[in-house]
Amino acid sequence: MSSETKQILTTxxxxxxxSLKKAEKKNKIKxxxxxxxxxxxxxxxxxxxxxxxxxxxxxxxxxxxxxxxTFKAMENWENLDELPPEEVxxxxxxxxxxxxxxxxHGKLGQRLNKEKNGFNTITKKLFRQIKRKKIDxxxxxxxxxxxxxxxxxNVEFWQAxxxxxxxxTAAKYLKGMDMYFAADGSIAQxxxxxxxxxxxxxxxxEIAFFVTLFCFLMGxxxxxxxxTLPMKYSNLLMIxxxxxxxxxxxxxxxxxxxxxxxxxxxxxxxVMIGLVADxxxxxxxxxxxxxxxxxxxxxxPFMVLPLYSVMKTISPSLMRAGKSLGGTPFxxxxxxxxxxxxxxxxxxxxxxxxxxxxxxxxxALVGGASGTLISNQIAFHMKTTLDWSFASAMGLMLLxxxxxxxxxxxxxxxxxxxKLG
Amino acid sequence: MALPSYTETxxxxxxxxxxxxxxxxxxxxxxxxxxxxxxxxxAEEFLVFSEGMKNLDPDAFSLRxxxxxxxxxxxxxxxxxxxxxxxxxxxxxxxxxxxxLAALGLSSRHMPYKGLIMATLISPMIVPLIxxxxxxxxxxxxxxxxxxHTGIVLAHIILGTxxxxxxxxxxLSGFDHSVTRAxxxxxxxxxxxxMKITLPLIxxxxxxxxxxAFVTSFDExxxxxxxxxxxxTTIPIQMWTGLREQLSPTILAVATCLILLxxxxxxxxxxxxxxxxxxxxxxx
Numbered sequence: 001m002s003s004e005t006k007q008i009l010t011t012x013x014x015x016x017x018x019s020l021k022k023a024e025k026k027n028k029i030k031x032x033x034x035x036x037x038x039x040x041x042x043x044x045x046x047x048x049x050x051x052x053x054x055x056x057x058x059x060x061x062x063x064x065x066x067x068x069x070t071f072k073a074m075e076n077w078e079n080l081d082e083l084p085p086e087e088v089x090x091x092x093x094x095x096x097x098x099x100x101x102x103x104x105h106g107k108l109g110q111r112l113n114k115e116k117n118g119f120n121t122i123t124k125k126l127f128r129q130i131k132r133k134k135i136d137x138x139x140x141x142x143x144x145x146x147x148x149x150x151x152x153x154n155v156e157f158w159q160a161x162x163x164x165x166x167x168x169t170a171a172k173y174l175k176g177m178d179m180y181f182a183a184d185g186s187i188a189q190x191x192x193x194x195x196x197x198x199x200x201x202x203x204x205x206e207i208a209f210f211v212t213l214f215c216f217l218m219g220x221x222x223x224x225x226x227x228t229l230p231m232k233y234s235n236l237l238m239i240x241x242x243x244x245x246x247x248x249x250x251x252x253x254x255x256x257x258x259x260x261x262x263x264x265x266x267x268x269x270x271v272m273i274g275l276v277a278d279x280x281x282x283x284x285x286x287x288x289x290x291x292x293x294x295x296x297x298x299x300x301p302f303m304v305l306p307l308y309s310v311m312k313t314i315s316p317s318l319m320r321a322g323k324s325l326g327g328t329p330f331x332x333x334x335x336x337x338x339x340x341x342x343x344x345x346x347x348x349x350x351x352x353x354x355x356x357x358x359x360x361x362x363x364a365l366v367g368g369a370s371g372t373l374i375s376n377q378i379a380f381h382m383k384t385t386l387d388w389s390f391a392s393a394m395g396l397m398l399l400x401x402x403x404x405x406x407x408x409x410x411x412x413x414x415x416x417x418x419k420l421g
Numbered sequence: 422m423a424l425p426s427y428t429e430t431x432x433x434x435x436x437x438x439x440x441x442x443x444x445x446x447x448x449x450x451x452x453x454x455x456x457x458x459x460x461x462x463x464a465e466e467f468l469v470f471s472e473g474m475k476n477l478d479p480d481a482f483s484l485r486x487x488x489x490x491x492x493x494x495x496x497x498x499x500x501x502x503x504x505x506x507x508x509x510x511x512x513x514x515x516x517x518x519x520x521x522l523a524a525l526g527l528s529s530r531h532m533p534y535k536g537l538i539m540a541t542l543i544s545p546m547i548v549p550l551i552x553x554x555x556x557x558x559x560x561x562x563x564x565x566x567x568x569x570h571t572g573i574v575l576a577h578i579i580l581g582t583x584x585x586x587x588x589x590x591x592x593l594s595g596f597d598h599s600v601t602r603a604x605x606x607x608x609x610x611x612x613x614x615x616m617k618i619t620l621p622l623i624x625x626x627x628x629x630x631x632x633x634a635f636v637t638s639f640d641e642x643x644x645x646x647x648x649x650x651x652x653x654t655t656i657p658i659q660m661w662t663g664l665r666e667q668l669s670p671t672i673l674a675v676a677t678c679l680i681l682l683x684x685x686x687x688x689x690x691x692x693x694x695x696x697x698x699x700x701x702x703x704x705x
Contacts, residue, residue, distance in 0.1 A: 024531065027529065028531045028532070028533055030531070031526045031527075031529035032532065032533065033526070034522045034526030034529075035522070035523045035526035035532070035538060035542075037519055037522060038519040038520065038542060038582060038586075039523070039541065042541060042545070043541075044560075045575060046557065046560075047541065048560070049559045049560040050552070052559050052560070053552075053559065056559070218446045221439060222447060239687070240451040243684065244450050244451065244454060246690070247679065248660075248679045249640055250664065251660075251680060252453060253664065254457070254660070254673070254676055255453040255454060255676070256453060258456055258460065258468050258668070264469070265470070297450060297453060300446075300449075354547060358548075358549020358550060358552065360550065360643050364665075365661075375551040378551050378552075379551060379646075382554075382555060382558070382647065383646075383647075388555075388559075391555060392555065395551065395552040395556075396552075398551075398552060399548060399549070402548065402549060
């Protein structure tokens with residue numbers, strides 16, 4: 001018996017297997033074509049730009065391109081503790097002269113000044129000498145440049161130039177963690193009183209953690225109430241959760257600014273019940289308190305909704321069974337009900353934590369100086385200092401954190417549990 | 422939630438504590454919104470309840486801040502409202518078209534690399550807004566679309582599509598595919614089948630995703646702060662500037678209008694959700 005007779009053929013004589021595979025492939029392409037427009041759109045306008053952020057954050061080609069001959073010559077500079085040989089001086093002089101002709105020397109000075117303080121002065125000095133044509137190119141340039149300023153005779157300044165040679169650098173990431181490349185290329189810590197970023201990271205984590213905790217503590221009881229009440233009442237109470245959810249973030253922040261101001265209603269209430277003296281009203285806004293209170297209220301719906309959708313599926317007879325088997329209500333709750341709600345807790349906490357860690361608007365408005373988060377720092381560098389590469393680096397560090405949390409969550413609970421509304 | 426008569430005292434107490442906690446949380450959630458209403462009718466310039474308001478004196482209330490919102494000199498709100506609506510409407514249309522198509526593809530069981538693609542499509546929802554803002558700004562600046570309506574609309578499509586993808590995929594998960602096969606076997610072409618059979622059935626999901634996209638765009642401020650020029654100011658941007666500089670009662674008048682708008686959206690979203698559940702219930 002030949003194998004051909006065993007094969008089932010379709011009406012047009014093609015083996016069924018082949019025909020099926022063809023149809024399958026066609027369906028695959030069809031499905032993919034439906035997704036393609038959005039995928040392409042997102043890749044171009046969103047995914048690539050995030051890649052672009054990475055390129056910007058590590059890009060350090062400016063000096064590399066400005067001093068090509070110098071870095072070539074520096075390859076032969078063997079003893080790094082001594083001043084470089086004449087050829088390095090000559091190459092640097094030639095590079096610098098070219099930059100001066102193109103009016104680019106100022107940029108180099110500023111960049112090198114970031115690497116080693118005091119560089120700008122001595123490059124300017126060199127520029128003036130070149131402009132007045134006081135440098136004799138036939139004589140030893142090493143001697144002439146060294147004579148200009150004592151810093152040119154300091155090997156640390158030449159080491160600083162050498163450090164800027166690689167076209168890519170992790171310096172911005174180190175800066176984001178309050179570290180920097182020391183003179184010998186090792187990683188060093190910034191002075192203790194200038195470690196601002198580490199404080200910000202810790203504060204961001206702290207605020208995100210506590211906001212998540214508060215949201216959980218407040219969201220769990222009401223989600224439980226909503227899930228167990230009869231539909232008639234729970235629908236009405238659900239409005240209390242959904243109306244803030246749909247209301248503009250700025251409106252909600254504005255209402256907290258009114259409530260928490262020194263002459264505001266919350267303070268009025270505290271004075272009325274005698275908690276604080278009228279002339280000693282506490283500052284509740286423009287500090288951490290304001291950030292905590294406002295963010296908890298704003299993010300609470302994101303905790304309640306996933307919890308509610310999970311609790312809704314738990315049959316009340318389970319609790320009754322637990323109790324009838326001898327458990328007290330507390331035991332029945334803890335051993336039966338609570339474990340069943342864990343997917344909801346996971347989803348709610350993940351949502352709130354991820355939203356809180358990247359929060360920008362509310363901390364900027366009610367946070368003051370002690371309530372600002374890492375996002376505010378990123379916006380500050382984007383809009384004020386215009387250090388876009390540093391903003392990119394910090395943004396990517398934050399993004400990495402978020403993705404790690406998301407990944408851990410996906411491993412533990414599974415992402416499919418996230419539901420909307 | 423009446424307690425059975427045999428409940429022990431300590432559980433009875435615990436029950437009342439639980440009710441008290443819940444009441445407090447509901448109050449905490451909803452009360453801040455209601456502070457805005459009365460203060461927006463304040464006749465005075467201060468953002469506190471005046472003595473007159475506490476005594477319900479009619480003279481202490483006025484519509485002056487609403488007049489200021491509509492007719493005020495150098496009034497930014499008119500332009501902002503116009504921009505906000507234009508941007509939100511176009512962003513919603515874009516999100517609905519791209520998102521629904523993608524959801525249809527993702528719901529097909531033939532879709533290759535489903536997990537990876539889904540993760541990519543909903544990533545704008547997971548990535549913190551500030552990072553999306555920076556990335557989108559870099560793109561728009563390169564493409565010459567910064568400070569244009571087009572740029573902001575595109576940015577809001579990026580942020581809005583994940584909601585459409587999620588809601589429509591959820592609607593399609595309960596979708597009975599034999600109806601489309603029935604339509605096809607009766608001689609309908611795919612486009613016709615989609616318009617006449619699939620779309621009406623998934624419409625509630627599409628619209629509720631669209632509502633999410635609309636609200637996202639209408640309320641979005643972080644990305645717009647990077648992208649907008651003076652001409653593209655939106656309501657959130659104006660509120661942001663107002664709240665940073667000084668809290669004026671005009672902002673509260675605007676806020677009241679926004680709360681009314683969100684109530685409207687909430688009601689429609691709720692009605693849609695119920696309709697969707699009913700429709701899918703019939704299919705099961």
